[in-house]
Amino acid sequence: MEEKNKQQQVIIKVCCVIASFVLWLYIFNVENPIRERKILVPVKITNRDVLAESKLVAVGENDLNISLSIKGNASELYSVKAEDFRLESDLRSYVLKKGENKVPVQVKKSPENIRILNGENLWISIDLDDLKEKIVQIKVLLEGKVKDGFYALQPTLSIKEAEISGASKELSSITSVVARCNVKDVAKDVNALVSLEAEGESGAIKNVQIEPSSVQVIVPVKKIKSVPVNIKTQPNLQNIQGIKSIAAMPDKVDIAGDEKVLSGITSLDIEDVDLNKLNGKDTIEAKIKIPKDVILVNSNGSIKLKVQYNKIAQKEFNLDIQTKNVGNNYNVSLGANKATITISGEENILNTLKPESIGCFVDCSNLTEGEYKLPVTVTLPEGITRVSQNPTEVKVIIKSNVLEDKNVSQSK
16 A cells, blocks of 8 residues: 555656746746846957057956846757857057956847846956066976886976066066976986976966967986995005994985996996095095096085994903013012003004903112112003003012022032
């Protein structure tokens, strides 16, 4: 039962729609009443050359339209389109000035049996500004990325400057004239005729004239090769104390050029680095020697060098105190037989330093029998410094051994 009711409702709705459509056809085609409507129609501007003669230019008038009020039979009125009308505004028939100008519009063509209600009072507003010119440098923008393993070099242009003319307000906002050249996935030189565009801070500026409108752009596209960097120092790194190593960051650079040229290059040298002028810096810059017909990719011609210094450490030694320059007829005894010293130097040198490489002694030159307090002398290899020493002096007793030798002989 419920299903039957639904079917009946659908049938009723369909019948209502059909009845409405039939009624509309009757009214529209039989009665055909008079109706009014509005339609937006573009206006054609004629004799624009008078603007240039007056050193003026229109601002933002690319899409000038007028709303026409039209009247006619419904069957004809609603079939009318904007292109069935032709509206014109003749600039030569009006005195123009800078600023806003209201210019009359004439109806040159309209459909028969259609009446234009406001046709005698049609005006458009045209904003005029001073016509100015200026010369601007052309800038090339490469769009896209060349094929992997290739590099786009600096483009060259058939001309370097373009003349822009237009409204003074527009020209004041122009920051550059650009030629956009597409190099996406290319693997060879590009030679293309590229249109010029005026640009400002907010983007493209359309309402200006650019002369010429296009420019020939040549973009050399060369093969890329990665090569290591050779570091040369003055003096030789092995002869400089304190420096452990110098490494380039990165250790390789990319170069671009003709394949024949690149095939003969296995590495690049840098200018000699004067190690005496490092002054403790751990990072320096050095210029790369660039061969002829070779371009460095993504580089300003220099490379950073990381300088690594030997670590400074300390080490303690417990040394025997020796005696030197003791007379042949004397015996020497010391108040202390050991000296403890702490030394400082490069870690790699300290790790290989042996106690016998360090001198530790008291000098008994020209001393006779008696008791003395003498300094303990410590001599260190080059590059090693003494931090502390204990003791710094020691009690020395010198005795003659002549009497002792006689007693020994008599006892025999």
